[in-house]
Amino acid sequence: MDKSEIQTRIVKAVCQVLNIEKDMVTPQSNFVFDLGAESTQSVQLLAAFEEEFGIEMESEAALSVQTVGEAVDFIAKYVNQ
Amino acid sequence: MRLILFDLPGQERRNFYPLSLSRPIWELRCGMSTLGEKLIAKTAAADVACFVPDYMAQAYRAKTDHKVNDPAMLTGDDLLLLDGRVKAASFNLEPKGPSEVGLTDDGQCLYARISKDDLAKLKADSIESLLTAAQQNLATVKCDLPTWNYTWELVLANPEQITEDFQALGRNGIEGTIEEPKAIRGSAKDVYVGSGALIHPMVVIDAANGPVFIDQDAEIHPFTRIEGPAYIGKKSILFGAKCREGNSIGPVCRVGGEVEESIIHGHSNKYHDGFLGHAYVGEWVNLGAFTTNSDLKNDYTSVSVTLDGRRPIDTGSTKVGSLIGDHTKTSIGVSFNTGAYVGAMGLIMATGKPLPKFIPSFSWFLEGVTTKGFGKAKLYETAKVAMSRRQCQWTPAEEEMWDAIFAITAPVRDEAIRRGRRQMLSKR
Numbered sequence: 001m002d003k004s005e006i007q008t009r010i011v012k013a014v015c016q017v018l019n020i021e022k023d024m025v026t027p028q029s030n031f032v033f034d035l036g037a038e039s040t041q042s043v044q045l046l047a048a049f050e051e052e053f054g055i056e057m058e059s060e061a062a063l064s065v066q067t068v069g070e071a072v073d074f075i076a077k078y079v080n081q
Numbered sequence: 082m083r084l085i086l087f088d089l090p091g092q093e094r095r096n097f098y099p100l101s102l103s104r105p106i107w108e109l110r111c112g113m114s115t116l117g118e119k120l121i122a123k124t125a126a127a128d129v130a131c132f133v134p135d136y137m138a139q140a141y142r143a144k145t146d147h148k149v150n151d152p153a154m155l156t157g158d159d160l161l162l163l164d165g166r167v168k169a170a171s172f173n174l175e176p177k178g179p180s181e182v183g184l185t186d187d188g189q190c191l192y193a194r195i196s197k198d199d200l201a202k203l204k205a206d207s208i209e210s211l212l213t214a215a216q217q218n219l220a221t222v223k224c225d226l227p228t229w230n231y232t233w234e235l236v237l238a239n240p241e242q243i244t245e246d247f248q249a250l251g252r253n254g255i256e257g258t259i260e261e262p263k264a265i266r267g268s269a270k271d272v273y274v275g276s277g278a279l280i281h282p283m284v285v286i287d288a289a290n291g292p293v294f295i296d297q298d299a300e301i302h303p304f305t306r307i308e309g310p311a312y313i314g315k316k317s318i319l320f321g322a323k324c325r326e327g328n329s330i331g332p333v334c335r336v337g338g339e340v341e342e343s344i345i346h347g348h349s350n351k352y353h354d355g356f357l358g359h360a361y362v363g364e365w366v367n368l369g370a371f372t373t374n375s376d377l378k379n380d381y382t383s384v385s386v387t388l389d390g391r392r393p394i395d396t397g398s399t400k401v402g403s404l405i406g407d408h409t410k411t412s413i414g415v416s417f418n419t420g421a422y423v424g425a426m427g428l429i430m431a432t433g434k435p436l437p438k439f440i441p442s443f444s445w446f447l448e449g450v451t452t453k454g455f456g457k458a459k460l461y462e463t464a465k466v467a468m469s470r471r472q473c474q475w476t477p478a479e480e481e482m483w484d485a486i487f488a489i490t491a492p493v494r495d496e497a498i499r500r501g502r503r504q505m506l507s508k509r
Contacts, residue, residue, distance in 0.1 A: 063456070
């Protein structure tokens with residue numbers, strides 16, 4: 001799966017979980033400081049990404065991801081394994 | 082004679098989950114002491130060793146004076162091997178006598194008395210091989226000794242057991258301090274206040290229906306009412322608590338609100354208001370303000386408990402509260418359903434309605450579903466902080482044991498996480 005498709009699907013999941021518009025989300029967006037994710041929403045984002053891509057991620061590592069762009073790189077490693 | 086307590090892997094010990102995940106069954110409490118203490122007292126054994134599942138052996142060594150999983154203890158003396166689930170009150174076998182093995186109808190060994198001479202002939206190098214060799218080579222007898230089979234049995238037996246333990250100990254009187262005005266109902270001979278214990282003014286100790294034992298250095302704050310039978314452990318503090326009959330609390334617990342017929346292990350807190358009834362709570366548990374459990378169904382039918390996340394077990398009792406594993410924490414306002422199984426090392430957030438009856442160990446229970454949350458490392462960090470606040474240490478052996486528990490409990494938790502993920506997303 002290429003990274004642009006991963007990014008599209010990540011943005012869709014982010015908008016769903018955080019209840020925000022697509023145009024607010026860029027690769028540089030920080031989940032906490034730019035998109036306003038609370039700690040429980042971070043856990044929901046992790047669940048949403050796992051469900052979206054059918055993967056199981058290691059939660060400590062996944063929750064250290066700060067931005068949408070980092071999430072794309074991080075998830076790419078799982079889906080392209 | 083050497084007493085060997087054993088608790089080997091198998092279905093029997095799974096019936097005591099989540100409490101037995103992190104301790105041998107004989108470390109469970111009923112009345113004023115543990116099941117193991119009762120067995121040791123009953124057999125009058127001076128020399129005691131024990132065998133536990135390997136994954137907890139190292140951590141357990143730090144908590145007991147007895148030798149743990151040491152094969153050398155299986156040689157050189159007359160032995161009495163005893164399943165930790167045997168009810169001490171019913172065990173009347175003479176420690177000395179000809180070798181014999183007590184087997185249940187389905188072939189389980191509940192005890193084996195083995196003379197030193199026979200032991201030499203059996204040549205066993207592990208507890209498992211010794212039990213097998215004993216069954217094959219020694220006289221066997223049919224044994225219908227009563228055993229503890231589920232955790233809720235301990236809760237239901239607790240009031241009576243406190244009374245029996247109080248009588249057996251034979252202690253009463255006030256060795257600590259009771260500040261005026263005091264109120265003791267019932268007979269003073271049914272009350273014991275240990276040395277260093279401090280009872281503030283306006284505390285009611287009601288021993289009219291059962292004894293009240295307040296152990297050393299406990300502190301009871303004003304407006305607490307303790308109804309016997311009750312056991313308040315060493316260094317525990319009660320904060321205006323409404324302690325109904327049948328509680329065993331402590332040591333080093335902080336308890337407020339309403340508590341009835343419950344067993345709470347050491348270092349657990351239920352500081353604030355909220356009802357806990359017919360519950361069994363492990364150690365290092367923290368129940369947030371207004372955490373409440375149901376222990377009675379609205380239709381008064383018997384309560385079922387799901388121990389494995391799949392099949393409910395009918396307890397046969399109309400009163401069963403929550404079973405809560407070690408190190409679990411709840412947020413404010415959590416409502417546990419009747420007969421809830423709440424795994425160990427969990428973090429449970431309120432949803433505004435009663436939670437599911439089964440919450441796996443290591444769950445981050447958020448928004449009504451089990452999630453991976455921030456993972457086990459974060460839970461360990463919290464456990465370390467909680468323990469350091471009471472001058473206790475989280476050790477590498479402890480972490481190793483909890484890693485093993487994480488693996489043991491993974492299949493049912495992973496299934497709950499997958500289900501939770503779907504539920505969480507379908508709500509959006």
